[in-house]
Amino acid sequence: MHWFGFGFNGFGQIEPQSKDAIRLLSPVKLDSLCVCAETFSRSDLSPEQKTESRKVVAGWSRVAVLHNTGERRCVCVHGAEGGVLVSESEGCEDAVLTERCLTLSFAHTVQCWKLHTNTRELVWSSEITRTGNTGNAPPLPLVPGGYIASKLPFFQPLSPHLQAMSLALGTEHAVLSTASGTVYTWGHGGHGQLGHGTLVSGDEPRAIEALWGVPMKSVAAGGWHSACISAGGDLYVWGWNESGQLGLPSKGLREARQREKQRIEKDKLEGSKMDESNSDVFISIQAFPALVDVSEASEINKVSCGSRHTAAITGIGDLYTWGWGHYGQLGHGSRCSSDEPQMVTFFSSGRMRVEDVVCGLWNTFVSAVPRDHVPS
Template sequence: MRWFGFGFNAFQQIQTQNNPEYSGLDAEERLSSPTELKGHVNRDGRCFEFSQIRASWSRRASLHSDGFVNDSCRGVIKQSRGCRDVFISESHLTLAFLDRVECWDLQSSDETPSWTMGIDTQSKSSAVNLPLVPGGYIASKPPFFHSLSPHMQAKSLALGGEHVILLTATGAVYTWGQGSHGQLGHGGLLPEEEPRTVEALWGMKMSSVSAGGWHSVCISDAGDLYVWGWNESGQLGLPSQRLRKTSEKKTDQQEGELSQNSSTHQEEVFISIQAFPALFDVTPLCEVKTVSCGSRHTAAVTTSGDLYTWGWGEYGQLGHQSFSSSDEPQRVEFFRAQQLHVVGVVCGPWNTFAAVANEEGLAPEYPTKPLNKHGE
């Protein structure tokens, strides 16, 4: 599987400094065009493809097909051999193995994890993706483990800047944490200390959830996208007053029609906070397959293999070969032009990573072999 990245690159999470294609400080910090990530080369010279990407603000963790994890700041983590899932924050790296979960302090030189938890390999609940773990979930900051009621039957979970979204096996959505930007979807701006069901979605089965800095999204079994929370940068795809005012000023300066444009935009309805889930149509031609949220931007992959992005784009994280923001979904034309089929997307806070295949189907680009239960 091939991966491409774009957006914030000040710590070389996407592209290293020594690539001659990009020169100058601006090019190193911001990449507005999708750039292919290079796979991990082991001591034998074999190149292994990525199977998973996770990103924090300044770091990228890549899980490779040989069972090793690469931290963009530290290189290959030798203790990660046999890893099956990874989760990264600014301060800690979490690794999930068949029989245990480990948290490593990224600021420490210790060669042992700062926290570890055993996993019952006979338990069906162990077959979940991070940040979920049996009996609870892993937080991005210490203390690492938070318990969940066994009655929740959690299927997946997403951590936002100050809130949590949980999807149950029955397709119900629960949220808790800070709600000051409407990111909990309960209609108010108050916090919730315990998981509370999003009643506006009750009766509709959801298949996936994602959390941004202060906004939330989910996809129904029918492929419909629902959004709620903060829309200051157009991250919900709803009309943003800040973005429209910026666009209006540029138009006024170019055309000298200040009074006419101002009277037009005063009649528009702008949304800064959407406290209830709102049905959002990315494109009328196809359904949404998967979605991911950055701090203030959103990216969605459709069933046709196209990637659409919207929201804050000042670091190029929308992939439209510009540093503009947008409160309307736009297709990333790079992948269509390269005849690449997007199959997945992962947003970091200020950047975006897309997994792609050739349109005729995905064939392994690098030589690989199946892993045994020890990841060898």
């Protein structure tokens, strides 16, 4: 499995050797992000125990990579300070990254480390107790009894009656899925990102009534938009669509496209003017969940949301992206934005199957394997 990145690289968080390349318009293999993990390796490791990057979590100016080296685990953080091996992370099970903090979960503790240039400060730690036979621990930011927020107070309680399975934190809101497949949201709702049909905010988790009766298997949250995938592989989106991040018609993008067409075809101005009579089809805010057709050939297995872009993986391993593309975060080799899901042909033409996708605010990270690879 190989990880790739594209989009904003202003701090060298994708390609450290290309800090002058603020925009990476096409996927770049993240081999250079594994270099600092070599210091974590032992000389007695066999080739089968070589360092493997098993997860990437992205902030704005940094990216954290979780490594396996044999039976050992560690985290490396890359960004303005270069590549830093977080020695305090040895043995961690999971990690999440914000602009200020790196949160690490271990078998019995959760720790929040404040990130400074080449230094770290432990700002919060708590023992955790897992009761009963719950199987694998839920992924961060969920922890037993609640979740870890991006700012103080870090621990936020959740009612055990919710039976939380996964949680996604947007810029100012949260989206949670339960064991029954119900989706709850809370936080700021001024862009419709809570999915209740209004622009009202809410402090307490509230079920999205429009999705009742349709079990959901995963959720995602971006800057001011949200998404979830049903058990049957359908993708639902809601919230702000200013940059086409919902995959629904965006007036701003269409107008920009028309202006560019007018600039190129000055002699055909009348024929290229926008038809204002159709302006009512454009969507700036979608306050209820809307079904988006990404691919007619396959269901959706995974979705991730950036600040103003979205990425999804189909059941056959194709990657589609849409929304704001100014920094190349859509991976189509250009800075163009799009309000229609488009396949990232870099992977399909390279006979690669995409297995995971993680959107940073202005960039995207993808893991892929050869199409003929048989998972172990």
